[in-house]
Each structure stands twice: as structure tokens, then as C-alpha cells.
Amino acid sequence: MALRAYLRRLLISNELKVIMTEVDCDLEIAAICRDEFSSFSGGNAVIFEAVKGTSVRISANLFGSKERLLKMLEVDEEGLVTLIRKMIRSGTDDAATNLTNACRIPSIECTEPEYKYQELTLKGIPALRSWPQEKDRYLTLALTHSVSPASGLCNLGLYRAAVVGDQEIALNFAPGSGADDHLQMAEARGESLPVALILGADPALFWAAAAPLPTGCSEYGFAEAITGRPVTLSSCLTQPLSVPANAEILIEGELRPGERVSEGPFGNHTGQYVTRVDCPLMRITAIRHRAQPILPITVVGPPPCENIHLAKFNELLLREMLIFDFPRITDLVMPEMTAFHGVAVIAIRQDSVADVADLIQRLRQPTYLGRSRLLVLVDDDINIHDLELSWWRAVNLVSPERVIKTDKGFIINATGINRNRLVTADQATTALIRNRHYQVSSEALENLKL
Ligand SMILES: Cc1cc2nc3c(=O)[nH]c(=O)nc-3n(C[C@H](O)[C@H](O)[C@H](O)COP(=O)(O)O)c2cc1C
Structure with a gap:
């Protein structure tokens, strides 16, 4: 399912708000999203049709409630637990191995991607500034696709991406993350790491990319195993990568060995601004997009925020893995x-x-x-x-x-x-006081000598 198909579903079920007034991606959109999220049980999903200075539209609050996230996965909560258990118990190995094997679903290659246009520049993509002390603009729902130079297996991770130049993006993947593993390997070989940022493909990939999947477990396979929807891939123009063919916007580029850049301050979920000085630098080699693309965003910051629903699904997955092992x-x-x-x-x-x-x-x-x-x-x-x-x-x-x-x-x-x-009440006394009738007198209260 493409992002647009999901938005159409939300429209039909009356969970989508369309804002036609021109809005600014500098602070204004984030503030509207925070308001919407705290309005009533997670609020509605929102489409901003007129974003100042660009023809790109923005979609937000896409998983603002548990119900909406389940709708994205096309499963109910019980069904989700059953599917996860089935994958974790699908073999004789530990949970991580069984899950990895269950997610080895071959992706379908296709030659005709839905992002055919090359008119956008990085400046034209309405990356967000969400909090007053932020200096950079951020792509907050960009999925970073990279491939292990050793095993050839791909990783998809949700990391914040700061626009730091006309052709440069700082990718804030943490040490030990999937992308970091790949970069370390590429750097050890003295090679650049090809990467692609996927903006607005199948919405189930938002959770797959943020989920604590074992190293080597395919995020695409995981999303497909949960939703039953195959992921169709298409070759990049300038990098040796195959990525979802139904993305709204695709940014291709590379991380050159040793290149780092400073990023921040960024308003984080800790409630404090964070700065990172050694962020891997992505040099862009191509941007492709659909006609009138829709950029998905999320607003990060102190709780409560919609990301908590992704975290709660991560909790569910981890719980099942731990209980099994x-x-x-x-x-x-x-x-x-x-x-x-x-x-x-x-x-x-x-x-x-x-x-x-x-x-x-x-x-x-x-x-x-x-x-x-x-x-x-x-x-x-x-x-x-x-x-x-x-x-x-x-x-x-x-x-x-x-x-x-x-x-x-x-x-x-x-x-x-x-x-x-343990200090606990004895059952006999509890039963005794339940069965006795204690006389309470308001008359006695009035005559009480204190
Ligand atoms: C909204 C959001 C933003 C996130 N930003 C980052 C980030 O900037 N850097 C990071 O390392 N992880 C970030 N995470 C957590 C990762 O998505 C998560 O750890 C995921 O499992 C990483 O995948 P990986 O193990 O394949 O690297 C974020 C999660 C969410 C929901």
C-alpha cells in the first residue's frame, strides 16, 4: 500500500483533516501537529495542501493513535500478537534467528518506479523546524536504506536527517545502529557507502524501520509478513541500490569515508536540545519524486507525542522475543x-x-x-x-x-x-469484617464528646 492509498483510507473513515491555508514548515506546522495530537485521543491525520515556498505537500500525525497504527498494518491487536508469535516460534532456533528466517521474503523487482520526476532540489523539500532553538531543518520520517558491504543484506532505519547544505544531509544514526555497522565496514575498506532516503513509501515501513529487529532481519520482509503486502523495488539511478518503487520522494547519495558534520541543536524526546558534532554526511547524487509529492513528517520532542505508539509496538515485539528465549x-x-x-x-x-x-x-x-x-x-x-x-x-x-x-x-x-x-491481610479477618454488621450512628456522632 502506498502512502496515498493509506491517506485515502483515512479520508473515507473520517480521520483525515486537510488544511488549505498556506502554512510554514518553520515552526508553524509542528505547532499545528502538536495541537492536533493533543486535541482528542491522538487527533486526526493531517494533510497540509499549501506549504510556503514549495509545491510539496506534507502529511502528518499518521500514527497518532494505536488504532491508526493498526490500520496502517491492516491487522487488529490480537492478530498482530498472533503474527509476531508465529514468526518468533517458526523454527527451532532462538527468537532472533526464527524471526529473521520468517522475514526472508523475496521482494519483487520492478523497473518502473512511481517517482518519475527530477524537478525538486533539496531546498524545495519542506524539511521541518519544530522548536525555536533548532538551527537546521529536518526530515523526520526519512527511512535510510543501506546495504552491508560484507553480506549484501540491506537495512532500513528511521533516523533524523538534517539538511545541512544545498546537496548535503547529516544522518544521525547512532553507533551500533544498522546503518552505522554498514558505514564502519565501508570505511574499513576505504569505500563510500551508498544510501537512499525513502520518503513516504508503504506506511508499514515506518514501524519496520523503527522496530528493534535483529541484525540481518529484513525490514521489508517484516513489513510484508505483518501486512501481507509485497514490497516492490526499483533500481536507483545513481547508486547500486534497489528501493521501494512507490515512494513519494527518493533521495540518493553516498557517505564518503571519514566525512562527518555537525548537526543540531535538535529538540529531542528527552525534552532537551541535543547537538551532534560527528554526524555522517550524505552527499546527494539524485532526487526523484512523484507529481505533487506528499512528504510524511512526525514531530519529535518531549512526550506526549505520536511516536510513543511506535515505541509501544516495539515493546510488544521485544516482550514476545524475550518470553520465548x-x-x-x-x-x-x-x-x-x-x-x-x-x-x-x-x-x-x-x-x-x-x-x-x-x-x-x-x-x-x-x-x-x-x-x-x-x-x-x-x-x-x-x-x-x-x-x-x-x-x-x-x-x-x-x-x-x-x-x-x-x-x-x-x-x-x-x-x-x-x-x-510479604505483609498481606489474612483471609479469615477479611471475611470476618465483610460478614459482620457494624452499627454506624449519626446520632452518636452529634453526641460525641471530644
Ligand atoms: C521518530 C523517531 C526518530 C528516531 N531517530 C533516530 C535517530 O535520529 N538516530 C537513531 O539512531 N535512532 C533513531 N530512532 C530509533 C531507530 O529508528 C531505531 O533504533 C531502529 O531500530 C533503528 O534501526 P536499526 O537497528 O536498523 O539501525 C528514531 C525512532 C523514531 C520513532
Whole structure:
């Protein structure tokens, strides 16, 4: 499904607002989107038909609610859990391997892309400035496509892209990300890394590109396995890459060895502006687009924001992978406020101390939660979706020897509560007070001598 087909569906179901008044991608559009998102249960998706200084239209708030994100994937929540479980359990290996194998769906090659025009320049693409102290303009829903110089497998990642020149973009992929792996390999060979930025192809790819898929697991295969919609690819003009043929805009380019640039300040989900000085620099070699293209955007910043729905689906995927690989784990929650900080609470079936220590070692591997900043492990006798309760349990048990420092942050092992010493009401007394009748007198209240 192309972005336009998805927008048509939203139009039919009355979830699309079209703004005809001319608007500015400098602060104004972001502010309208924030207003819309906080108006009522995530608000409507929005199309800005007249964007100042360009013929490119903008679509926003595309996954502003869980229901809308499910609509994008054409599945209900139960169906999504079933599909994910099926993939994770599809083989005899671990979750990551099984999932990777289940997503090995051959993509269809096609020769005729839907982006036929080459009239746009980078300046003409209405990249966003969302917060007053931002200096650069950002493509906030650009999917970076690159191929491993070693294995030939491709990666699709959602990273912010700052327009830093007439022909240059700073790509902010983090160390350890899929694109970073590819760049490291290319640089070790002294080669440039070909990249393509995909703007507005099948909307299911937004989640696939942001999901914590194992290295080597195809984002295209994942999107297709969830939606049942095949991804059709087309060759780039100037780079040796094949990318979705139905994108609204495609930017081709390369990352030359060692070239870095400064990017920021950017208003981040932490609520603070961030700056990065060593951002990989993409040199553009071609831009292609459809007639009257529609640029998809999202507004990043302090919560609440629509991206939380992507994060909650990531939580669902991680939960299922962990439960499959570690039968001692019964649940995982990534609290909304901290979902983009790598924070998770994990419920664990009570076990011997040695078993929990072994589990912690394995969780630190990159496949699982190795890049987390804070993991809190608690016993599964409490409902960890009640965050006050998890917090209370963790605080009660925390002590220096229960805090493990990792490369990226901390793990708090708050498991191993002594169930015999839990303060709980006795059932006999509870039953007794339920069954007795206690006389309450308003007359006595008036005559009460205090
Ligand atoms: C709106 C949004 C913006 C994001 N921006 C970045 C970013 O700038 N850099 C980054 O490394 N990850 C960013 N992420 C997280 C990545 O998309 C996520 O870690 C994904 O799994 C990366 O894919 P990879 O493992 O193939 O690199 C962002 C996620 C969202 C939802």
C-alpha cells in the first residue's frame, strides 16, 4: 500500500483533516501537529495542501493513535500478537534467528518506479523546524536504506536527517545502529557507502524501520509478513541500490569515508536540545519524486507525542522475543515517558539467585537489551503495568549490590522478594469484617464528646 492509498483510507473513515491555508514548515506546522495530537485521543491525520515556498505537500500525525497504527498494518491487536508469535516460534532456533528466517521474503523487482520526476532540489523539500532553538531543518520520517558491504543484506532505519547544505544531509544514526555497522565496514575498506532516503513509501515501513529487529532481519520482509503486502523495488539511478518503487520522494547519495558534520541543536524526546558534532554526511547524487509529492513528517520532542505508539509496538515485539528465549521472563514494560531512553521493567518468575544472575548476563547481549540505560527486574507477583507498584518494589529492594553498572547504564535487580514475609491481610479477618454488621450512628456522632 502506498502512502496515498493509506491517506485515502483515512479520508473515507473520517480521520483525515486537510488544511488549505498556506502554512510554514518553520515552526508553524509542528505547532499545528502538536495541537492536533493533543486535541482528542491522538487527533486526526493531517494533510497540509499549501506549504510556503514549495509545491510539496506534507502529511502528518499518521500514527497518532494505536488504532491508526493498526490500520496502517491492516491487522487488529490480537492478530498482530498472533503474527509476531508465529514468526518468533517458526523454527527451532532462538527468537532472533526464527524471526529473521520468517522475514526472508523475496521482494519483487520492478523497473518502473512511481517517482518519475527530477524537478525538486533539496531546498524545495519542506524539511521541518519544530522548536525555536533548532538551527537546521529536518526530515523526520526519512527511512535510510543501506546495504552491508560484507553480506549484501540491506537495512532500513528511521533516523533524523538534517539538511545541512544545498546537496548535503547529516544522518544521525547512532553507533551500533544498522546503518552505522554498514558505514564502519565501508570505511574499513576505504569505500563510500551508498544510501537512499525513502520518503513516504508503504506506511508499514515506518514501524519496520523503527522496530528493534535483529541484525540481518529484513525490514521489508517484516513489513510484508505483518501486512501481507509485497514490497516492490526499483533500481536507483545513481547508486547500486534497489528501493521501494512507490515512494513519494527518493533521495540518493553516498557517505564518503571519514566525512562527518555537525548537526543540531535538535529538540529531542528527552525534552532537551541535543547537538551532534560527528554526524555522517550524505552527499546527494539524485532526487526523484512523484507529481505533487506528499512528504510524511512526525514531530519529535518531549512526550506526549505520536511516536510513543511506535515505541509501544516495539515493546510488544521485544516482550514476545524475550518470553520465548527466556522462559523465566513473564512480562516487559517500557514506560511511555522513558520509552525512547532504553528503560524497561521486566517481570521474572521467582528463581534461584544464580539463575537470575545468569539471565542478567544474557540480557546484556546486544540482541536483547544491551543498549538499555536502565533495566529494573522484579518478581512476577506484581502487575508491572502498574508502574507505581514496580517503582515501589524496586525502591524497597534497591541496595548497592543489587545495582549492576553496564557500558550503557544500570540494571537494578529487585527480584527475590521473600514471599513468606510479604505483609498481606489474612483471609479469615477479611471475611470476618465483610460478614459482620457494624452499627454506624449519626446520632452518636452529634453526641460525641471530644
Ligand atoms: C521518530 C523517531 C526518530 C528516531 N531517530 C533516530 C535517530 O535520529 N538516530 C537513531 O539512531 N535512532 C533513531 N530512532 C530509533 C531507530 O529508528 C531505531 O533504533 C531502529 O531500530 C533503528 O534501526 P536499526 O537497528 O536498523 O539501525 C528514531 C525512532 C523514531 C520513532
